[in-house]
Amino acid sequence: MSDYLLEVKDLKKYFPVRGGVFSKVKNWVKAVDGVSFGIYPGETLGLVGESGCGKTTTGRCILRLLEPTSGEVVFEGQNILEYSRNEMRKLRKEMQIIFQDPYGSLNARMTVGDIIGEAFTVHDMARGKERAEKVKELLEVVGLDPYHARRYPHEFSGGQRQRIGIARALALKPKLIVCDEPVSALDVSIQSQILNLLKDLQEDFGLTYLFIAHNLSVVQHISDRVGVMYLGHLVELAPRDQLYSSPKHPYTVALLSAIPIPDPDMRKARILLEGDVPSPLNPPSGCTFHTRCPKAVAECRESRPELRELSPGHFVACHLA
Amino acid sequence: MIDIERKKVLIRDSYGGDALTPEPESYGKMVWRRFRKHKLAMVGLYILLFMYALAIFAPLLATQSYEAVDPPNKLKPPSMEHFMGTDHIGRDVFSRVIWGSRISLSVGFVAAAVAVALGVLIGSTAAYFGGRVDDMLMRFTEIIMAFPTFFLLLTIVSIVERSIFNIMLVIGLTSWPSLARMVRGQILSLREQEFTEAARALGATDARIIFRHILPNAMAPVIVSTTMRIGGAILSESSLSFLGLGVPEPYPSWGSILNAGRTYLLQAPWITTFPGIFIFLTVLAFNYVGDGLRDALDPRLKD
Numbered sequence: 001m002s003d004y005l006l007e008v009k010d011l012k013k014y015f016p017v018r019g020g021v022f023s024k025v026k027n028w029v030k031a032v033d034g035v036s037f038g039i040y041p042g043e044t045l046g047l048v049g050e051s052g053c054g055k056t057t058t059g060r061c062i063l064r065l066l067e068p069t070s071g072e073v074v075f076e077g078q079n080i081l082e083y084s085r086n087e088m089r090k091l092r093k094e095m096q097i098i099f100q101d102p103y104g105s106l107n108a109r110m111t112v113g114d115i116i117g118e119a120f121t122v123h124d125m126a127r128g129k130e131r132a133e134k135v136k137e138l139l140e141v142v143g144l145d146p147y148h149a150r151r152y153p154h155e156f157s158g159g160q161r162q163r164i165g166i167a168r169a170l171a172l173k174p175k176l177i178v179c180d181e182p183v184s185a186l187d188v189s190i191q192s193q194i195l196n197l198l199k200d201l202q203e204d205f206g207l208t209y210l211f212i213a214h215n216l217s218v219v220q221h222i223s224d225r226v227g228v229m230y231l232g233h234l235v236e237l238a239p240r241d242q243l244y245s246s247p248k249h250p251y252t253v254a255l256l257s258a259i260p261i262p263d264p265d266m267r268k269a270r271i272l273l274e275g276d277v278p279s280p281l282n283p284p285s286g287c288t289f290h291t292r293c294p295k296a297v298a299e300c301r302e303s304r305p306e307l308r309e310l311s312p313g314h315f316v317a318c319h320l321a
Numbered sequence: 322m323i324d325i326e327r328k329k330v331l332i333r334d335s336y337g338g339d340a341l342t343p344e345p346e347s348y349g350k351m352v353w354r355r356f357r358k359h360k361l362a363m364v365g366l367y368i369l370l371f372m373y374a375l376a377i378f379a380p381l382l383a384t385q386s387y388e389a390v391d392p393p394n395k396l397k398p399p400s401m402e403h404f405m406g407t408d409h410i411g412r413d414v415f416s417r418v419i420w421g422s423r424i425s426l427s428v429g430f431v432a433a434a435v436a437v438a439l440g441v442l443i444g445s446t447a448a449y450f451g452g453r454v455d456d457m458l459m460r461f462t463e464i465i466m467a468f469p470t471f472f473l474l475l476t477i478v479s480i481v482e483r484s485i486f487n488i489m490l491v492i493g494l495t496s497w498p499s500l501a502r503m504v505r506g507q508i509l510s511l512r513e514q515e516f517t518e519a520a521r522a523l524g525a526t527d528a529r530i531i532f533r534h535i536l537p538n539a540m541a542p543v544i545v546s547t548t549m550r551i552g553g554a555i556l557s558e559s560s561l562s563f564l565g566l567g568v569p570e571p572y573p574s575w576g577s578i579l580n581a582g583r584t585y586l587l588q589a590p591w592i593t594t595f596p597g598i599f600i601f602l603t604v605l606a607f608n609y610v611g612d613g614l615r616d617a618l619d620p621r622l623k624d
Binding site: 060063065088090092093096100104105106107108118119 | 522
C-alpha cells in the first residue's frame with residue numbers, strides 16, 4: 001500500500017484512426033503508451049513534454065474525461081477505472097481540472113455565477129441564496145469581485161477568465177486538481193499572477209496538483225517533482241531540483257538546454273535535436289527516442305528501456321543512464 | 322497596465338462595489354435590446370408584423386371574395402373599386418393578395434418548421450450517437466442534397482395530390498438536409514469544447530450537458546436559419562405556383578397570382594407587380610430579421 005493520493009499504473013490510451021466509407025479502424029495513435037507515476041498528497045507534480053507527447057491525454061484519462069484503453073488509475077486506494085458512471089459522478093467532487101483555453105472553457109451563454117455555481121447544483125449542495133453566497137466567496141478567493149457573478153464570460157480578460165475557471169474547479173473543494181496548461185494561453189505578466197494564485201490556494205486548501213505544461217520555467221517554479229514525457233512514455237521522473245541540476249535522460253538534457261537564459265553574456269551549449277517527433281501512429285522500435293538521441297546505441301533500437309530508479313526518487317527510462 | 326487596474330479599483334471603491342454594474346439583465350431582455358439596435362432588422366420586423374396582420378385580418382380587409390369571378394370587368398387597371406386592378410377573369414387582385422398572404426405565410430412557416438424539425442432531429446441524432454448511426458444518417462443526407470432541390474420538388478409535387486398541406490410538407494421535406502448538416506457540425510464542435518468537458522468533470526449528467534450547455538449554444542444559428550428559411554420556403558412556394566404546380570385554384574397564393582398574371586404581363590402588369598412586391602418585401606424582411614437575430618443572439622459580439 002502506497003501513500004500516494006493518486007497512482008497511475010501502466011496507463012494506455014490508443015485513439016483509433018478511421019477512414020473509408022464506413023469508418024473502419026485503420027490504425028491506432030498511441031497517445032499514451034504505458035505511463036506510471038504517483039502523486040503524494042499536497043505536492044505538485046509537473047508533467048512536461050512537447051506538443052503531442054500525451055501529457056494532456058494523461059490528464060484527461062486520470063479524470064476519465066477520456067476512457068483509458070488499459071491501465072489503472074488509483075485514487076485513495078481505489079481503482080477508479082472500475083467505477084460506475086454514478087460512482088464516478090460522486091468522485092468528481094474529489095478531483096477537478098483547470099483548462100488551458102480561458103475562452104473555450106467557459107460557456108458563453110451562462111453568467112459567471114451560473115458557471116461557478118453549477119457544481120453546487122449538479123451535486124445538489126446549495127441553491128438560491130446559499131449558492132449565491134458560496135459563489136461570492138469563491139470569487140473573492142480567486143481575486144475577483146462578488147458582483148462579477150452577474151456578468152458573462154466575454155466581459156473578462158484572459159487572466160480573469162482563468163480565475164473564473166479556477167473558482168469553478170475549487171467549488172467542490174477537491175483534493176486533486178489537474179492543471180492542464182493553465183497559463184500557456186496567458187500573457188507572461190498574467191502567468192505569474194495565476195501561478196502564485198495556484199500556489200496560495202494549494203497552501204490554503206491543501207490541494208494536490210498535477211501540473212501539465214510545456215514551459216520548463218513555469219514547471220520549475222511550481223512543481224515539487226517533475227516528470228518528462230516523450231511520445232506517450234514517461235522518460236524521467238525526479239524531484240524538481242535534481243531534475244533541473246542533473247538530468248539523466250538525454251531528452252531531458254536536450255530540453256533543459258533549450259531554456260533561454262536572460263543574460264546575453266551567459267551562453268551555454270544548446271543541444272539541438274534533429275528531426276521532428278516521430279508520428280505516434282508508427283512509433284520507433286525500442287526506445288522511442290533513439291531516432292533523435294545523440295547517444296543512441298544498437299540496444300536502444302531493439303529494446304524499450306523500462307523506467308527504473310537510479311537514486312531514491314529519481315526514475316529514468318534509458319539504457320545508458 | 323497596473324495603473325489602469327488600480328484606477329478601476331479606486332473608482333469602484335469610491336462608488337461602492339455594485340454601483341457600476343447595472344441590474345442583471347435576463348438573456349431575453351439582452352437579445353431584445355441588441356435586436357432593437359439593428360435598424361434593418363427592425364424595419365424587417367415591422368414589415369413582417371404588417372404582413373401577418375394582413376393575414377390575420379384578411380376577412381375584414383379584403384374588399385371582395387377572392388374567388389368571385391366578374392368576366393366583364395377583367396384586366397381592369399387599379400382604381401378606387403379595385404385597388405390593385407382585376408385579373409383575367411375579373412377577380413379583385415387586392416382581395417386575392419390579402420387572402421394570399423394567409424396561404425403564402427403559412428406555407429412558409431409550416432414548411433420551415435418541418436425542415437427545422439427534421440434537420441435538428443437528424444443532425445443532432447447523428448452528432449449525438451456518432452459512429453454507424455452518424456455515417457448512415459449523413460450519407461442519406463448527402464444523397465438528398467445531391468438532388469437538385471427544385472427538380473426534386475417538382476417531381477414530388479407532380480406525383481402527390483396537390484393540396485396546400487402537401488405543398489407545405491413537400492417544401493419542408495426537401496429543404497432539411499443543409500440544416501441537418503449545420504446542426505450536426507455545431508453539436509460536434511460544441512461537444513469537444515472545453516466548457517462541455519468542464520461540465521462533465523463537475524459531474525453533470527448527460528441531460529444537463531445537452532440541455533444547459535450544448536443546445537443553448539447550438540440554438541442561435543438554428544433560429545437564424547429558421548427565419549431565413551421561412552423566406553426561402555415562401556419563394557419555393559411562389560416558384561412552384563408560378564409553374565402551375567403550387568397551391569391549387571381557386572385558392573390564391575402570391576405565387577399563383579403571379580402565375581395567373583404571367584400571360585398578361587404587358588397588358589396588365591398590375592396583376593404581377595403587386596404580389597411580386599409582397600413576396601419581395603416579405604422575403605427581404607425575413608432575411609433582415611435573421612441577420613438581426615444572429616447578431617443579437619451572440620453575447621460575444623459587443624453591443
